[in-house]
Amino acid sequence: DQQVKQNSPSLSVQEGRISILNCDYTNSMFDYFLWYKKYPAEGPTFLISISSIKDKNEDGRFTVFLNKSAKHLSLHIVPSQPGDSAVYFCAAIPTQGNLIFGKGTKLSVKP
Amino acid sequence: DSGVTQTPKHLITATGQRVTLRCSPRSGDLSVYWYQQSLDQGLQFLIQYYNGEERAKGNILERFSAQQFPDLHSELNLSSLELGDSALYFCASSGGDVTGYTFGSGTRLTVV
Numbered sequence: 376d377q378q379v380k381q382n383s384p385s386l387s388v389q390e391g392r393i394s395i396l397n398c399d400y401t402n403s404m405f406d407y408f409l410w411y412k413k414y415p416a417e418g419p420t421f422l423i424s425i426s427s428i429k430d431k432n433e434d435g436r437f438t439v440f441l442n443k444s445a446k447h448l449s450l451h452i453v454p455s456q457p458g459d460s461a462v463y464f465c466a467a468i469p470t471q472g473n474l475i476f477g478k479g480t481k482l483s484v485k486p
Numbered sequence: 487d488s489g490v491t492q493t494p495k496h497l498i499t500a501t502g503q504r505v506t507l508r509c510s511p512r513s514g515d516l517s518v519y520w521y522q523q524s525l526d527q528g529l530q531f532l533i534q535y536y537n538g539e540e541r542a543k544g545n546i547l548e549r550f551s552a553q554q555f556p557d558l559h560s561e562l563n564l565s566s567l568e569l570g571d572s573a574l575y576f577c578a579s580s581g582g583d584v585t586g587y588t589f590g591s592g593t594r595l596t597v598v
Binding site: 379381384411416417418419420421464472473474475476477478479 | 529
């Protein structure tokens, strides 16, 4: 049973527009939610995180929103750039435990 | 370079064989985590070691085992390999910060 779900395997957006990647979770005991970015032939790299007690965290072009009542989080990238093309993994960490990942969403930003 | 080194990068082996994947964590990190990424799957947590001791176990098969040595490097041993074991195996290390999982570039295992 997947505790972290990314229901969109892929997303394509135009350069300069907003990219919105979505993630749903089932466990209310997660303390932190994170987004990782992965390029081919490389390991995932940490992008941005949000504590379960917050509803928004912003870092430059990247903003993560958390809706606890809906058990949903999203990553907004504005403006999107071709270099943002990668696979984005949503992850969550419970109070006791390790990072649990979704299956990833492949973002393609077209020039 | 993330600071986490995994060797080898690629491995091709036959069913029934045994292989060892190696991971050197980032300097100063005491925790090592192993994850498996199969086709169309997310990263599945296998096992965690902290300063030489097993700390947590995930979906790790009994045919798989791991250890962390005094110099903090870790090895993941996969035995009696099956075709379904073909996957990317990632190692990550952490110094304790929840956002501080640093991943290596992975070992791609192909079982033929």
